[in-house]
Each structure stands twice: as C-alpha cells, then as structure tokens.
Amino acid sequence: MERATVIVAIDGPSGTGKSSTSKAVAAQLGLSYLDTGAQYRAITWWMVNNGIDIEDPSAIAAVAGKPEIVSGTDPTGPTITVDGTDVAGPIRTQEVTSQVSAVSAVPEVRARITELQRSIASDAENGIVVEGRDIGTTVLPDADLKIFLTASPEARAARRSGELKGADVQSTREALLKRDAADSSRKTSPLAKADDAVEVDTSELTLQQVIECVVTLVEEKRAGK
Ligand SMILES: Nc1ncnc2c1ncn2[C@@H]1O[C@H](COP(=O)(O)OP(=O)(O)OP(=O)(O)O)[C@@H](O)[C@H]1O
Numbered sequence: 009m010e011r012a013t014v015i016v017a018i019d020g021p022s023g024t025g026k027s028s029t030s031k032a033v034a035a036q037l038g039l040s041y042l043d044t045g046a047q048y049r050a051i052t053w054w055m056v057n058n059g060i061d062i063e064d065p066s067a068i069a070a071v072a073g074k075p076e077i078v079s080g081t082d083p084t085g086p087t088i089t090v091d092g093t094d095v096a097g098p099i100r101t102q103e104v105t106s107q108v109s110a111v112s113a114v115p116e117v118r119a120r121i122t123e124l125q126r127s128i129a130s131d132a133e134n135g136i137v138v139e140g141r142d143i144g145t146t147v148l149p150d151a152d153l154k155i156f157l158t159a160s161p162e163a164r165a166a167r168r169s170g171e172l173k174g175a176d177v178q179s180t181r182e183a184l185l186k187r188d189a190a191d192s193s194r195k196t197s198p199l200a201k202a203d204d205a206v207e208v209d210t211s212e213l214t215l216q217q218v219i220e221c222v223v224t225l226v227e228e229k230r231a232g233k
C-alpha cells in the first residue's frame with residue numbers, strides 16, 4: 009500500500025548536488041523542501057551583522073537563541089528570513105561561506121536549529137525532502153529514506169566554479185575541502201553518512217540522472233518495496 013507522507017533525508021559534502029537534487033525531487037513528487045544549510049548560513053549572517061566574535065564559541069552560544077529564522081518550504085521558491093528580513097542573497101556571500109562552519113560547530117546553535125528543523129519536518133503534511141550534513145544521522149534518524157550524495161573534489165570544484173562564473177577551480181577545490189574537513193571533524197553531529205543511507209556517487213552523472221535515481225528510490229519506498 010502506498011504511504012501518505014514520506015520523509016527524505018539527503019546529506020553529503022559541499023557541491024555534491026544536494027540542493028539542486030532535493031528541490032527537483034520535492035517539486036516532482038509534491039513534497040516540501042528544506043535547505044538546512046541556508047538556516048546555518050542565516051544564523052551566521054546574523055552573528056556577523058551583530059558583531060559577534062566568530063572565533064569565540066561562548067559568545068556565539070550566548071546569543072544563539074536570539075535571531076528568529078523562518079524557512080519557506082515550497083521547492084519552486086524556497087525562502088529564508090531572519091527577524092523578518094529576506095536574507096536569501098546575503099547568506100551566499102563569501103564572508104558568510106567562510107565563517108559558517110565555525111558557527112555551525114557550536115552545540116547551542118545546532119540544538120536550536122535542529123529543533124526548528126524537526127518542527128518544520130513534522131508540520132509538512134505531504135512529506136518533505138530535507139537536505140544538509142546531519143539529517144540522516146541526527147535530525148531525522150527515522151527518515152523513510154536516507155541518501156548520501158558524493159562526488160570527486162574535481163567534479164565538485166568544476167561545478168562550483170562554473171556557478172561562480174569563472175572562479176579559479178584550484179582555489180574553489182581547496183575552499184570546498186577545507187569546509188568539508190571542518191564540518192566532518194566537529195564534535196557535535198558532524199557531516200557523516202548514516203549506516204542505513206544509500207550512497208550515490210554523482211561524479212559521472214548528470215543532474216537529471218541523479219534526480220531520476222532519487223525519485224525512483226522515493227517511489228519504491230512509498231510503494232513499500
Ligand atoms: N550531477 C551534476 N552534474 C553537473 N552539475 C551538477 C550536478 N549536480 C549539481 N550540479 C551543479 O553543481 C552546483 C552545486 O550543486 P548544489 O548547490 O545542488 O550542491 P550542494 O551539495 O547543495 O552544495 P552546498 O552543500 O555547497 O550547498 C550547481 O551549480 C548545480 O547546478
């Protein structure tokens with residue numbers, strides 16, 4: 009019998025295609041979509057804007073509960089606001105990207121954002137695709153389907169530098185690997201593949217092939233296969 013709702017967790021390192029894949033799969037299957045990286049970027053943006061010392065975890069922890077972060081979960085137009093301000097653009101700056109791993113490593117930040125993510129997932133009536141780094145391991149350990157996307161550093165750097173219109177591939181590769189190392193080595197819910205996740209190496213696949221692969225896996229789950 010087909011299930012009414014489905015919770016899909018998609019994790020993996022930077023630039024493996026999590027956002028592009030998750031949005032397309034959610035749109036195709038009529039599910040909600042949550043970009044958890046955008047939430048960590050949003051709280052980082054708030055810290056930077058409010059002059060909080062990013063090198064000082066206790067200073068970050070002390071104010072982690074202050075910003076109100078709201079995520080819109082329509083996969084065809086996801087939104088993110090902080091205290092009512094649209095931050096979809098500002099959270100993608102180099103300044104935020106280079107500081108987000110330090111902020112997201114603070115346990116009080118993770119506790120706050122994890123609670124928000126669980127609440128959004130439980131409110132999604134038709135089900136949801138949630139993408140990030142610790143969704144299958146920590147945020148939604150009972151997800152119906154867990155996917156772990158990977159790709160070679162070369163493929164990821166080439167994709168990202170194409171997106172950043174001519175950014176140097178070598179320095180893009182180094183920045184990706186530095187962020188992955190920080191995200192994988194933090195103590196609290198690091199980037200990791202859940203034991204029961206399906207790993208998909210996207211290095212040699214087109215985005216369309218990855219989307220089709222994940223849609224098939226979701227449909228099989230829904231059909232109870
Ligand atoms: N299989 C693929 N083949 C070619 N390009 C791809 C593929 N998957 C994603 N891309 C492209 O790679 C870039 C990065 O993809 P995306 O933002 O979805 O990755 P991500 O894993 O969400 O990254 P991050 O964790 O840094 O947010 C985008 O420009 C996207 O269009």
Ligand SMILES: Nc1ccn([C@@H]2O[C@H](COP(=O)(O)O)[C@@H](O)[C@H]2O)c(=O)n1
Nearest residue numbers: 044045046048108109112140141142191
């Ligand atoms: N579940 C998650 C998701 C993200 N992070 C942190 O946010 C950074 C930005 O993520 P993007 O997907 O937008 O690149 C990421 O580098 C992590 O530091 C996280 O900790 N947990």
